[in-house]
Amino acid sequence: MLILGIDPGTAIVGYGLVKASSGRLQALDYGCIRTPAGEETCQRLATIYTGLWELITRQQPATLAIEELFFNKNSKTALAVGQARGVILLAAAHAGLPVAEYTPLEVKQSVAGFGRAPKEQVERMVQALLALPARPRPDDVADALAVAICHASFAPWRQKEQEAAGR
Structure with missing residues (x-):
């Protein structure tokens, strides 16, 4: 199964494409979509959508896994990340991709x-689990790969739950 993990943001959207097969994990592609700080919000969101759409079209993942929004004290930041998540979810819907959402706690628990766990520990575990030559940078990329790893761990359980609910 090809899993596209996403760490949403407005300045940087981290992504990681992970192949999960027979209990083995392999990073096929990872990086980030960046938007210029001075751009209008609508243009930044368009850049995120276009970049993600091109990635989905090129890589053909089976599913998209995304980190849920973590509410902190800065509501302006939370709103901006929420907008970015919206266009990411829209791209997934347009591509017909199923979406799985995970809390930061679930992601850290499954990876570390x-x-x-502190960010550095998560980054080291991502590097080890995917046999990468170095820790992925920036940390948004490591987080996106961690989300994909998390989904690889949870996907069999989710499938069983869905099958049980359909009966």
């Missing part, structure tokens, strides 16, 4: 074994 501890839901409150």
Whole structure:
């Protein structure tokens, strides 16, 4: 299964394409979509949508896994990230991709074994689990790969839940 993991943001959207097969994980592509700080919000969102659409079209993932919005004290930042998530979800819907959403706690738990693991530990575990030559940079990319790894761990359980609900 090809999983496209996404760490949403307005300045940087991290992405990681991970192949999960027979319990093995392989990073096929990873990087980020950047938007210029001075651009209008609508143009930044268009850049995110276009970049993600091109990535989906080129790589043909089976599913998109995205980190849920973490609400912090800065509501302006939360709103901006929410807008970015919206265009990411729209691109997935237009491509007909199923979407799985995970909290930061779930992502850290599945990758590092501890839901409150520091970023550096998550980055090291992503590097180890995917046998990467170096820690992925920037940290948005490591987070996106972690989301894809998380989905690879949870996907069998989700499928069983869906099958049980359909009966």
